[in-house]
Amino acid sequence: MWNDLMRRWMELAFWWVPGQRDDQQPTSDGTPKPRHEPAGETETPEPAPAPEPAVEPSEPAPPPTSAGEASGDLKGIKGIGPAMQKRLASQGIATRADLAAADAETLTDALKADRAVISRAQVERWIEAARG
Numbered sequence: 001m002w003n004d005l006m007r008r009w010m011e012l013a014f015w016w017v018p019g020q021r022d023d024q025q026p027t028s029d030g031t032p033k034p035r036h037e038p039a040g041e042t043e044t045p046e047p048a049p050a051p052e053p054a055v056e057p058s059e060p061a062p063p064p065t066s067a068g069e070a071s072g073d074l075k076g077i078k079g080i081g082p083a084m085q086k087r088l089a090s091q092g093i094a095t096r097a098d099l100a101a102a103d104a105e106t107l108t109d110a111l112k113a114d115r116a117v118i119s120r121a122q123v124e125r126w127i128e129a130a131r132g
Contacts (some may be wrong), residue, residue: 074099077129079122087114099130 074085108120
């Protein structure tokens with residue numbers, strides 16, 4: 001009993017010292033734990049499926065555009081993120097064409113009523129970016 005108590009105390013006192021890991025410590029009967037399971041009890045991993053060959057497109061890809069330009073996504077405009085895009089959508093502005101046709105003063109007032117911290121100059125920059 002004394003040996004077991006001292007061994008446990010030493011494990012607690014020197015847990016930080018490199019040495020025996022949990023899988024290397026002896027079991028209660030004094031025999032060391034096996035590092036690996038016996039060969040008959042292990043599971044064999046299934047092989048990964050082979051990747052499918054890439055199919056080349058028959059038509060050439062369209063030229064790259066700025067983010068969201070083709071889809072009308074407003075997040076491509078500097079200063080408009082997901083939250084502001086939702087606010088603009090609640091005001092009826094979902095595409096760049098909608099933003100380009102908007103009145104800066106009216107839109108600024110509507111966004112401020114929605115508790116957005118925005119200036120008229122920023123809204124004017126968004127409108128110019130949507131037009132350009």
